[in-house]
Amino acid sequence: MNAELIMRLRGLIRKEALQILRDPSSIAIAFVMPVILLLIFGYGVSLDARRVPLALVCENPNRDTASFTAGFFQSPYFVPVRFGTVQEAEEAMRARMVDGIVWLRSDFSRRMLNGGNAAIGLLVNGVDANNARIIEGYLQQVWAVWLAKFDAAQGLPLRIPVQVDARVWFNPSVTSTDFLVPGLIAVIMTLTGALLTAMVVAREWERGTMEAVLVTPASIHEIILSKLIPYFVLGMGGMGLSVAMAVWLFGVPLRGSLWLLLASSSVFLLCALGMGLLISVVSKNQFVAGQIAIIVTFLPAFILSGFVFDIRSMPAAIELITHIVAARYFVTILQTLFLAGNVWRLIVPNILALVIMAGIFLGLARRASHKSLE
């Protein structure tokens, strides 16, 4: 009896593997999609402000203003453009040719020497609030550095009594790639786990092959297992590829243990597979299954997992909803393992949450599957 069970399971898994190998779309979702997403997010999308076009208006150019503005030309963050008057610069900002204006008035040097107050004006385009804050921050830093040098050169006492010695933990160079890529892996796993499984099981219903397999000695457990195992392997393959790209291509540090990464990914993948199975059993139609999978798994993983948008800054109601998004826990685990290390206090509760969710989804999928058409 046991030998027969293994033979049936082997047959079903082999069939699934052959289908995966022959169907370019499942390979594309499992391996090409992660590469494309990682390349887009790794290289294309960045939350850092870099090469910001900046207008410099110097009403009375002299040695002091030149030494100040030189800082901008050396900075990797700005692309300065000189304008003769503030009016011209404002015109350029309206046309979105520049994102900020630094205005050095005609009495710049005099004010500096008199120890008077800030002699520069800053206008920032606030349409993109995030960008505006970043420009403001960078500019203040440039200003502070220059001011210290200026005062030292003039033999004046330091005007800033306390030097801010900022240190950024876990991501010292403050590159958003390090932060985005681990979260992205959670999104990719959701895609292979839930979307792919939902589609392939629905395809069997649509093509009538499920009906034929149901009328065989194979039990419903064997049929479910034969779907879980191949897509688990495929999902872990996609995971491996993503981690490899993260570490070797984008240079994201992996500070936690590989074993913990493997264990937590396995649990999350089971959770995603459970969701996929549940969706396909309910819809039995590839188009509907795809739609549902994108709406209830992929989009929440993108928006509500904390992968891009910080959960703590969400309204309370939305924050509550994020608790049923499995990707939320996995994003936290991945960001911790990659950037901070084995922080057990964070990882254990999140893994537990994933274990519970995987149990719920797999259990529901099992309960919804019958060897019948009703």
Next chain:
Amino acid sequence: MPADTRKPIDAALELKSVTKSFHTKGRTVRALDAVSVAVKHGIVTGLIGPDGAGKTTLMRLATGLLTPDQGTISVLNIDAVSQPQRVQSVVGYMPQRFGLYEDLSVKENLDLYSDLHAVPEADRASHYSDLMRMTGLAPFMRRLAGKLSGGMKQKLGLACSLVGTPPLLLLDEPTVGVDPVSRRELWAIIHRLVEERSATVLLSTAYLDEAERCNEVILLHEGKLLGQDEPAAFTRQLAGRSFHVFAPHMSKRALQERISQAPGVLDATIQGSRVRVVTEQAVVPTAEQIVGGAAPDMQIAPVAARFEDSFVALLKGSVDVPPTARAAPAFTAAAPSCTPSGEDVIVVRNLSRRFGDFYAVRDVSFTVGRGEVFGLLGANGAGKSTTFRMLCGLLPASEGTLRVAGVDLRSAAARARARVGYMAQKFSLYGDLSVGENLRFFSSAYRLEGGHQRERVEWALAEFELGPFADATSRDLPLGFKQRLALAVALMHEPDILFLDEPTSGVDPLGRREFWRRINALAERGITILVTTHFMEEAEYCDRLVIMAQGRILAQGTSEEMRTRFRSNALPNPTMEDAFVALIAAAENHQVGSAA
């Protein structure tokens, strides 16, 4: 499973007063209504009925895939309701779409089902070679199932359901849409199975002509059991009640119309140049009786009863037939009976259509005269639909000329379309719109407006007796009414050419008769009709037809000409299907001959 503990088995499959209903969107459909049948061991039992009869529901109940609302089901002495898994482990089942994995090869499909049935590896080689010999699939073991022809897929599906050597085989419409040659081969395999392995087979089909190939027949209609018996027993009841009537001085359609109105006539259908009549009494009718007047040169000859005759008789006797179906009116307009004139309305010359280097249609030529009913006959994939799409101006021809209503389709497809009415194969109207809304929408699509549009909608509702359904949602109409609506829509702009694509597939014989009476009446009024069909018997309604296979025309002429061409001592009375099979064989011999 030890066999000795079993009780002696009377029936391989037994249903006792089984009822099954489905609920969708507040509607309840009773798919099976208190059906009791018993399928005997070691024979082929046919489960026969039109679409919606409940065949698939019965199959799925027997496999434990559905549970009945009431009644008991016993399969090989196992209760299918309480122990579906045990049933599923022992029966062989082939669902309607064969259950094949198209991206797996023939061998891989067989391997999968062998694994599922735990066939020992050591036995497989001999087992497979046995199955391959039976199905003739041996040369295609490595081919992907998706790349097989329809007939080969069907055989592979059968082979897959056989790997576990099941004592009971349940086949759900295995022969639908398959060409007659493959159909015959499949039947040969099934009969060999029953002889060599003493298997029990339950096979469902909508083709009434397959009844004669079964040892026993279960006849279903709209969820009700009409009867279960040997096929001969059904036809025996009609002994001496079937006749061929031929009147040289009357058009066959007018003759059929008059006969079908006569008292004592159950059924009148056109068969070639004759009219086939089934009477209520086993007495040879006189001309006086059936046409209501003297017809001196009329010939009336008795013929053998067909299974379809008995089905129609059963339906008319036992089922509440709506009065309209009993006597569908010939169109009320007093139309002068007109015979096909010499004028050619459709001209097709050397028509070809290539897709890449594959010819879907190759060098096809035919002409259709005004008022003629012309048929394109062939299996799925023969090139009928491609030809049709080119005639409708939906697909440009690769080569050749096409003229419809005197208009060259290459230069003025839109102008030709305005003269053509088109009824698609599947119900292609808007299911969410009501009958009236569909009529108004499609008439406005043909630019009918204002008073004229209202007039045409009124006409359609009256002519097709759709008035009571004007506000009903089209999706919920019974199949026969949907078909009427589709025909009404195709006629809204008063076309003089009507294209019908597989118009009666799935419709029960009464619905089919009603439909053809309307078509005949249209033809009598001078409307030219082009129809595609894979029902060989439907060819009898056509004045002339072409038989297509693999994109080419194999034969052209009247159905009678084709049948007489293949008359022999072995086959003194060949059917349309016999003619078709012989034509295919001749074409293949020719190919082999020219290749050598």
